[in-house]
Amino acid sequence: MDIEEVNTILEKYKNKTEMVINALQDIQDRLYYLPEEVLKKVSEKLNVPLSRVYSIATFYNAFSLVPKGKNQIKICLGTTCYVRGGEGIMKTLEEHLKIKSGETTEDKKFSIETVHCLGCCSIAPIIMVNKGAHGRLREETISDILKKYQ
Ligand code: FES
Incomplete structure (x- = not known):
């Protein structure tokens, strides 16, 4: 644009x-x-x-003054998500996308940010990709989730 x-x-x-x-x-x-x-x-x-x-x-949180990816991933590291493996999920995401939390991939397809409780602790650990929630995550399912947004 x-x-x-x-x-x-x-x-x-x-x-x-x-x-x-x-x-x-x-x-x-x-x-x-x-x-x-x-x-x-x-x-x-x-x-x-x-x-x-x-x-x-x-x-407003909906606006960003720094570049974001087309697909914005929010990873929850609130207490419940953290104790149910959120940190491992985050490391896996960072490895797959080759960026750290707060960064955007070079092709501008993804960005990651860390949040504290998305309000759905019952399905922890959880990430949101755009407006879609992915709960009860396991590290081995991250790859399949990311493929859906390629
Ligand atoms: S701690 Fe992650 S949704 Fe509540």
Whole structure:
């Protein structure tokens, strides 16, 4: 996606000062993150101070200012997941994808982040890939799960 595509997305939000979140969401859905130059464009097009755009982009967890993969993996290392093997799951994920938690693969297909309790401890250990939960995980099933998202 180039800046022209961002401009096209932003055309429908021109001067709609109350639609910052919607505009950021549309762009995040396409780019998987919000580069600084895009925040400036949103500020200009919607006629909203850059400081406000920036504060919204940093307030909501749905937005990221750093590049993310097309498939975003959240691995839970909350207490229940941890004691049921979450750390081994994380190591296996990192080995398969050749990245550490907080990083994105070179091909931008995957990123990993660590979270603390996804609220479904009964199926621990668990990862979320995008909006899909994978529970009662075993290290040997990670490879098959990742293949589904290739
Ligand atoms: S500790 Fe992992 S879902 Fe609760």
